[in-house]
Amino acid sequence: MKYYLLFIVLLTSSNILAQDCNFIFKGEIQDFHNKMPIEAATVYIENLNKYAISDINGKFIITNLCEGKLKVSVSHLSCETKILEINLINNIEQTIYLEHHVEELGIVTVEGKSINNKTSSGQETIIKSTTIDNFSSESLGDVLNQVSGVTSITTGSKIVKPVIGGLHSSRITIINNNVRMEDQEWGIEHAPNIDVNVADNISVIKGSGTLAYSGDAIGGIVVLQPKRIIKKDTLFGKTIAGFQSNGIGYNISSSLFKNFESGWFANGVFGYKQNGDLKSPSYYLNNTGAKIFSASLQSGFTSFEKGFEVYLSYIDNQLGILSSSHIGNTEDLVNAINNEEPYISEDFSYSIIAPRQEASHFLAKTNMFKRFKSFGKVSLQYDYQNSHRFEFDKRVGDDRDKAAVDLKLQTHSLKADVNVDKFDEIKLDFGLSGRFQDNFANPDTGVRRLIPDYKKYDFGIYAIVKKEFNEKLTADFGVRYDLNHIDALKFYRTSRWEERGYDEDFSDIIVEDLGTQLLTNPKLTFHNISVSTGLLYDVDRENSILFNYGLSSRPPNPSEIFSDGLHHSAARIELGDLRIDKEISNRFGFTYKFNNENLSLNLETHYNLINNFIYLQPTGTESTIRGSFPVWEYFQTNANLFGVDATASYKFLNNWNINLNSSYVYGQDSDNDRPIIDMPSFRNTSKLSYSKKEWNNLILSLEHIFVGKQNRYPDNNFDTYIASTDSFVTVDISTPPAAYNLFNFSTETTFSFADKIKLNVMAGINNIFNTKYREYLNRLRYFADDIGRNITLQLKLNY
Amino acid sequence: MKTIFKFLPFLLLTAFIASCSDDDSPAPVNEEEVITTLRITFTPQGGGTQVVFQSQDLDGDGPNAPVVSIVGDLQTGTTYNGAVEVLNELETPAEDITEEVMEEDDEHQFFYTITGGAGPAITYNDSDGDGNPVGLSIILTTGANSTINVLTVTLRHEPDKDASGVSDGDITNAGGETDVEATFNFTVN
Numbered sequence: 001m002k003y004y005l006l007f008i009v010l011l012t013s014s015n016i017l018a019q020d021c022n023f024i025f026k027g028e029i030q031d032f033h034n035k036m037p038i039e040a041a042t043v044y045i046e047n048l049n050k051y052a053i054s055d056i057n058g059k060f061i062i063t064n065l066c067e068g069k070l071k072v073s074v075s076h077l078s079c080e081t082k083i084l085e086i087n088l089i090n091n092i093e094q095t096i097y098l099e100h101h102v103e104e105l106g107i108v109t110v111e112g113k114s115i116n117n118k119t120s121s122g123q124e125t126i127i128k129s130t131t132i133d134n135f136s137s138e139s140l141g142d143v144l145n146q147v148s149g150v151t152s153i154t155t156g157s158k159i160v161k162p163v164i165g166g167l168h169s170s171r172i173t174i175i176n177n178n179v180r181m182e183d184q185e186w187g188i189e190h191a192p193n194i195d196v197n198v199a200d201n202i203s204v205i206k207g208s209g210t211l212a213y214s215g216d217a218i219g220g221i222v223v224l225q226p227k228r229i230i231k232k233d234t235l236f237g238k239t240i241a242g243f244q245s246n247g248i249g250y251n252i253s254s255s256l257f258k259n260f261e262s263g264w265f266a267n268g269v270f271g272y273k274q275n276g277d278l279k280s281p282s283y284y285l286n287n288t289g290a291k292i293f294s295a296s297l298q299s300g301f302t303s304f305e306k307g308f309e310v311y312l313s314y315i316d317n318q319l320g321i322l323s324s325s326h327i328g329n330t331e332d333l334v335n336a337i338n339n340e341e342p343y344i345s346e347d348f349s350y351s352i353i354a355p356r357q358e359a360s361h362f363l364a365k366t367n368m369f370k371r372f373k374s375f376g377k378v379s380l381q382y383d384y385q386n387s388h389r390f391e392f393d394k395r396v397g398d399d400r401d402k403a404a405v406d407l408k409l410q411t412h413s414l415k416a417d418v419n420v421d422k423f424d425e426i427k428l429d430f431g432l433s434g435r436f437q438d439n440f441a442n443p444d445t446g447v448r449r450l451i452p453d454y455k456k457y458d459f460g461i462y463a464i465v466k467k468e469f470n471e472k473l474t475a476d477f478g479v480r481y482d483l484n485h486i487d488a489l490k491f492y493r494t495s496r497w498e499e500r501g502y503d504e505d506f507s508d509i510i511v512e513d514l515g516t517q518l519l520t521n522p523k524l525t526f527h528n529i530s531v532s533t534g535l536l537y538d539v540d541r542e543n544s545i546l547f548n549y550g551l552s553s554r555p556p557n558p559s560e561i562f563s564d565g566l567h568h569s570a571a572r573i574e575l576g577d578l579r580i581d582k583e584i585s586n587r588f589g590f591t592y593k594f595n596n597e598n599l600s601l602n603l604e605t606h607y608n609l610i611n612n613f614i615y616l617q618p619t620g621t622e623s624t625i626r627g628s629f630p631v632w633e634y635f636q637t638n639a640n641l642f643g644v645d646a647t648a649s650y651k652f653l654n655n656w657n658i659n660l661n662s663s664y665v666y667g668q669d670s671d672n673d674r675p676i677i678d679m680p681s682f683r684n685t686s687k688l689s690y691s692k693k694e695w696n697n698l699i700l701s702l703e704h705i706f707v708g709k710q711n712r713y714p715d716n717n718f719d720t721y722i723a724s725t726d727s728f729v730t731v732d733i734s735t736p737p738a739a740y741n742l743f744n745f746s747t748e749t750t751f752s753f754a755d756k757i758k759l760n761v762m763a764g765i766n767n768i769f770n771t772k773y774r775e776y777l778n779r780l781r782y783f784a785d786d787i788g789r790n791i792t793l794q795l796k797l798n799y
Numbered sequence: 800m801k802t803i804f805k806f807l808p809f810l811l812l813t814a815f816i817a818s819c820s821d822d823d824s825p826a827p828v829n830e831e832e833v834i835t836t837l838r839i840t841f842t843p844q845g846g847g848t849q850v851v852f853q854s855q856d857l858d859g860d861g862p863n864a865p866v867v868s869i870v871g872d873l874q875t876g877t878t879y880n881g882a883v884e885v886l887n888e889l890e891t892p893a894e895d896i897t898e899e900v901m902e903e904d905d906e907h908q909f910f911y912t913i914t915g916g917a918g919p920a921i922t923y924n925d926s927d928g929d930g931n932p933v934g935l936s937i938i939l940t941t942g943a944n945s946t947i948n949v950l951t952v953t954l955r956h957e958p959d960k961d962a963s964g965v966s967d968g969d970i971t972n973a974g975g976e977t978d979v980e981a982t983f984n985f986t987v988n
Contacts, residue, residue, distance in 0.1 A: 328956070328977030335974075343959060343974030394956060394976060396899050396906075399832050446831030448859075453825045489825050499862035516858070516889070517827055566860040573860055623864040625834055625856040627980035723951040723982045724970050726914040 021066035025086070027094040029058045029074065032304075034422040035374045038098055041076035074098060080304065097373060099304055118223050120466055120476050121534025121548045122209040123589045123604050127202040129227075133796055134746075134762065136240045137251040137273055140174075140194050144222065147204045149604065149645030149663040151680040155779040157247070157278050157787070158290040158319050159191040159357075163777065164206055165606055165643050166665040166679045167219030170557045175213050175223045177298075177311055179365050179383045182411035182437065184451070186557040188779065193315050193361035193387065195294035197240070197253040197271045199224035206606060206645075207587045208532055208552035211462045211480040212417065212429060215530030216554035218585040218610065226311075227257065229265045229302050234258070236756065239797045246766075246790035247288070248348070249275025263307070266299040276350035277320075280785035281770045283345045287320040289352045308368035316360045320352040325783045326394060329627030330720045333571040333782070334731055342784045358390040358403075376420035376428075385411040393447075405450055406442035411435060430463040439558070448565060451558050452490035459483045464532075474536045482528040484555045488562065491517045496564055506578060522562075526555035526582050534589075546591040556580040560614050560634050566624075573622055575633045583636075584611045602647040613639035613669075615677065618716050630718050630731070637671040641679075655692055661685040666712070674714050681710035681736065681776055697750040704743055710736040710776045737781055740773035742766075746792075760796040765789065829889060833859055834896055836886040837952060837981050841871075841879035841939055848872075850879070852950070854981035857888065865981065873919075873941050873987045880924070881937040883909060885954070885979060900954075901935060907978075908960060909934025910953040910970040918942025919987055921950075923968065931960040932968065941987045948986065954979035 029041040037058025044051050045062065047070065052060040070088050075081040079098040086092060117124055125147045135143040141152035141160030151163045161168050174181040174192050176199075183193050196202075203223040208214075213221060237256040243249070251273035259265045271294045278288045293316045300309035324342030327333055336342070367381035391405035417431035437456040441449040464478035489511070497503055497518055512519040534548030556576075563576035587608040594601040616632045643665040650658050662684040667676035689701035716734045721727075746764030753759065770789040774781040835857055841850040850873050856865035873879070887894040900907045904927040911921040911934065919941050923932035934954075958975035960966055965973045 324974075326976060328975075329980060331980070332975075332977050396832060396896075396903055396956065441825070443826045443828045446828065448828050448830055449825075491825075491827055493858055493861040495858040495861040495863045511824070514827055519824065519827065622860075622862055623856075624860050625837065625854060625865050625979055625981065626860075627977055629860070723980050724910065724912045724953060726912075726949045726951065726982075 021064055023065040023067065023088055024061060024063050024091045025065055025070065025072075025088065025094075026059070026061035026092070027096055029054045029060065029076070029096050029098055032097040032099045032371070032373060033376065034424065036424075038076055038079070041074060041079070041098060043096075044073050044075070046071040046073055118203050118221075119205055119209045119534075120474050121536045121546055122532075123206040123546070123548070123591055123606065124209065125204045127204070129200045132196055132199055132202065133238075133240060133760075134794070136197055136253055136271075136794065136796075137242045137244060137249065137792070138196070140192055140196050140222070140224075143196050143202065144204060148602070148647045148661045149206060149643060149665075150204060150220075151663070151683070151777060153188055153678065153777040153779070154775075155189045156191075156319055156321055156357075157275075157285070157288045158292070158317070159189060161185070161188060161191055162220075162222060163680055164204070164220035165608060166641050166667050166676070167608075168678075170560075171217065171219035171554060173214045173217040173221045175221065176313070176363070177224065177226050177365065178367070178381065179311075179363060179385070180213055180413070181361075182385050182409065182413075182435075183361060183387050184359075184389050184407055184409055186559040190357075190359070190389070191317075193317065193359055194224065195253075195271050195292065195315055196224075197255070198226065198269050198294070198296050198313065200227040201225050206604065207548065207589055207608070208530060208550040208585070211464060211478040211530055211532050212431065215460065215462075215480040215482050215528055215552055218552050218554050218583060218587070218608070226298060227267070229300075230259055231261055231263055231302065232259055233261045237799055239799075240794060242792065242794035244275065244790055244792050246787055247275035247278040248350075249273065263301050263303045264299075265302065266297075268295070268297045270295040274350070277348050278787045279348075281772045281788035282785070283341055284348055285322055285784055285787070286342075286344050286346050286349070287323040287353055287356070289320045289350055291318040291352070292316070304371065306368070306370045309366065311363070311365040313363045314360070317358070318352055319357045319359075321355040321357065322780050322783060323353075323355075325780055326355045327571045330571060330621070330629055330731060331627055331722050331724065333733075334720065334722065334729055336783050337732060354392040354394045356392050358392070360386075360388050362386040374422050376418060376422060379417045379419075381413075381415040381417075383411075383413050383415075385409075385413075387411075399446055403442075403445055404447045406445050407451060408440045408442070409437065410440075411437045425468045427466040428463070429465075430461075432459070432461040434459050448493075449491065450563070450565065452488045452562050454486055454488035454490075454558065456487070457483075457485045472538045475534070477533040478531065480530040480532075482526075482530070484524075484526045484528070486522070486524045486558070486561075488522045488524075488558075490520050490522060490562055492520055492564065494518055500575070500577070502578065522578055524555075524561070524578075526553075528553040528555065528582060542594055542596050544593045544595075546589075546593070548589045550587045550589075551585070552587070553582045553584045555582045556614060556634075563634070566626075566629065571629060572618070573629045573631045574616065575631060577634050580614060580634060580636060581612055583613055585609070586611075598651045600647075600649045602645075604645045606641075606643050608639075608641040608643075610639040610641065612636040613676075615639075615669075617714075618718055621718065621720060627723065628720055630720070637669050639676055640666075640668045640670050641676070642666045655690050657689045657691070659685075659687040659689070661687075669714070675712035677714050677716070678777060679710065679712065681739075682708040695749070696752075698747070699749070700745075700747045702743070702745050704741065706741050707739060707775065709739040713776075733782070736776040737774035740771060740775075742771055742773070743768045756799065758798040760794075760798070762792075762794040762796070764792045766792065830859060831887070831894075832896065832899070833887050833889060834885050834954075834979055835859065835888045836884075836893075837954075837979050838884045838886065839937075839952070840882045840884070841873070842882070843874070844878045844880055847874070847877070852952075852983050852985070854952075854979075854983075855888070859889075867981065867983060869983060869985055873939075873985060875918075875941055875944055875987055877941050879939040879941070881921070881939050883935045883937065883952075897935065900933070904933045904935075905929060905931070905960075906957050907933060908955055908958050908965070908973070908975075909937075910951075910955065910968055910973065911937065912951045912953075912968075912970065913948055914951075915945075915947040915949045918945040919948055919950075921968075927960075929960070931966050934968075944988050946986045946988075948984070950983045950985060952979065952981045952983070953977060 029038040041054040070086040205221040239254040253271035255269040257267040296313035323344040365383035369379035390403040393404040415433040420428040435458040462480035466476040531551040645663040667679040748762035839852040850871035925936040955975035958973040962972035
């Protein structure tokens with residue numbers, strides 16, 4: 001190719017030799033960010049095949065040029081090549097700016113993949129697209145389980161919430177394409193409304209990590225990133241189709257990307273999955289079907305200096321809730337716990353009946369950025385989210401098909417961020433954000449509102465500075481302030497209002513007295529300060545250590561403040577408290593990493609001291625005409641959480657790899673001197689894989705999962721009166737289930753066809769031995785066994 | 800291209816401002832289909848004084864316990880016809896939920912369990928389309944003198960009426976979801 005070019009150049013140059021050719025093209029190459037001269041950059045006039053190299057001052061000169069058009073490419077190691085077109089009619093002197101910090105602009109080359117870390121000193125793990133693809137049919141929580149120290153809490157087959165370091169729900173912030181997800185997922189029975197197929201990579205940051213998004217992520221942050229836009233004329237895509245034997249489920253997801261060299265781009269992803277009733281080893285789990293549709297579109301323009309993007313995404317979930325988990329009163333709960341098998345055990349069906357959930361989430365986002373010479377990047381973003389949730393209970397008569405919960409949460413956010421990268425060793429990011437939220441609880445349900453109507457206003461401002469002291473030592477420091485204001489309109493039953501003692505403390509917020517109900521206007525304001533700081537020290541090529549500290553505070557969520565009423569799925573009355581204050585966490589993290597050709601180790605420890613930790617605790621029983629119910633109230637205490645997460649990966653005999661992954665969390669309520677509820681028990685995953693590139697990238701792997709019994713749990717058992725036998729029994733809601741072992745097998749192979757077309761075939765068996773087990777963090781453990789054997793098949797076509 | 804960049808911030812701002820409007824008071828929810836009251840009216844066969852058992856919980860799942868009352872005295876050696884009503888007294892006039900139970904009688908069943916005394920017994924006096932009992936109409940035989948009788952009335956939604964013993968009024972294998980549960984301490988003399 002080069003010789004061919006040269007030949008053409010020689011031919012053409014012989015033609016123009018006759019002209020007057022003594023023009024000069026000279027100039028200076030500078031760094032875009034700080035205007036420092038760049039040495040050893042290549043200035044290449046493509047159509048003349050002439051070179052010049054910039055000197056120590058960034059200067060270059062090319063002489064003996066003829067009049068005419070020049071196509072010049074300016075390149076430098078670790079810079080993006082710049083193409084210029086110059087119409088030469090005179091001597092020219094020009095300053096050319098190159099971007100010298102490609103790696104800091106978010107392209108860290110890790111094994112040929114361009115994925116950027118969100119933190120420099122955080123305990124961060126990145127899940128790559130190949131792993132995400134393998135979980136195409138599953139939920140976000142299932143994918144995140146791959147990270148050591150991340151488990152999940154489930155209340156239904158597709159209601160899977162990530163647990164990081166023992167913390168979940170409101171304590172985890174989820175960021176999708178730079179947008180903070182605002183979803184009604186305060187309690188554990190609501191899963192995040194996200195389809196994993198939209199993400200190219202997922203970053204899991206333990207602890208509050210980066211303050212650019214939020215200051216209230218006491219547990220951790222999950223960042224989903226779409227595919228990076230490459231400025232190149234390309235059209236490519238991916239289609240995944242899968243089948244699961246358990247639940248006779250299928251899923252399809254397809255994406256198409258079109259990029260232009262000019263910088264314009266457009267892409268779309270769509271997905272659909274459905275499954276029917278799942279099966280435990282010995283019976284069907286009736287009404288555990290699900291239907292999930294998702295789609296997203298992204299388009300815009302990007303160049304080094306400026307760009308904009310419009311992003312739309314929509315997801316609709318229809319989820320059945322295990323029939324046998326819907327109970328009427330404490331006696332039903334006692335019966336469910338004492339029975340080996342659920343009462344309702346019917347044949348397989350795809351149909352989803354009450355109790356069920358229907359949740360949709362719409363997101364529209366637009367952002368734009370501009371880079372300024374010798375300064376950095378300024379970005380502006382607006383996003384709108386509409387989260388609509390219906391919950392259908394078993395109802396009678398005319399209300400049979402009417403939702404019992406109908407909540408619409410709309411969020412508008414405006415965000416401005418500045419990244420200053422003009423300095424070599426120091427990076428400065430700062431920004432501010434404003435958010436307005438409107439929650440509407442539809443009164444047409446004929447059921448008292450679970451969450452009241454409210455308006456919420458948030459304002460945040462942050463600054464993060466990162467300094468590289470030398471090649472080995474990097475430190476960062478961030479600080480953030482958040483203001484949250486909630487303005488709610490809530491109806492209280494007069495009897496409840498008095499029982500809570502609100503008539504003494506909050507009599508001034510009553511707007512209207514309706515006899516048996518009071519309309520009140522609670523207004524709550526919280527000021528939160530967060531700090532995040534850390535050090536990363538590369539001891540040598542193989543060893544590195546990392547230390548970080550985070551101060552974060554989380555204001556109580558609407559369910560912790562306002563809950564008041566019967567919770568059917570748990571057969572309990574849950575009471576929030578207007579007096580609940582924010583939680584404050586001081587978290588210390590320490591990581592040791594070892595990496596060489598064959599062995600990699602990652603040992604993470606964390607200590608999280610949470611003041612005013614909000615938790616639910618039973619306080620007694622209340623009688624209603626439905627029978628008696630335990631009352632669970634939100635309380636605050638001081639909590640200590642200590643955790644260790646370890647990962648080891650060892651390659652041997654060329655084709656073999658063994659991977660170990662263990663985690664343990666110790667959670668103690670230091671005020672009451674007892675364990676904290678719902679802490680994941682010790683677990684270990686061992687995986688042995690064999691891979692052979694020569695055989696169409698064949699990979700075989702066998703996985704063993706061991707989950708221990710949680711021996712540290714608070715005793716929340718209570719006595720209840722069983723009317724039908726006129727006796728008292730103890731309701732054992734506390735004792736965790738026994739330890740269990742699961743074995744999974746999977747194999748995959750990739751066939752390459754014509755240019756860039758690849759077919760990946762994957763098959764696997766989960767829970768090979770159809771083991772009966774119940775998981776402590778699965779709320780359905782009272783009612784039924786977890787799911788049994790599942791045979792999966794998946795085809796992935798890249799084109 | 801440039802115009803887009805100039806225009807975008809204003810577009811965002813207007814969208815943001817436009818979203819912050821309306822300020823109406825929310826409408827109160829008057830709960831539908833809520834059962835506040837269970838009432839059983841016992842009428843002696845062949846005439847006599849009626850006895851009414853009632854459990855009433857006007858604040859639903861609020862903190863106040865239901866108010867249980869028995870008006871009248873059950874006579875020994877008497878057979879009573881019992882008529883069961885379930886009401887929502889939060890509405891005026893009270894909503895009669897008995898009708899809804901009757902319409903969906905194959906999905907509902909009342910269970911009557913008497914512990915303590917040896918005398919009194921309750922049997923079903925109605926059936927749904929499948930010939931299974933519903934329990935809206937019952938027969939109480941009081942037997943001899945007794946003082947420590949406890950009657951538990953349970954209304955189950957979607958019980959398994961075909962399970963063993965259920966159609967005979969044994970709640971043990973019924974499953975389903977409890978809609979009403981009331982306990983009455985009564986004497987027969």
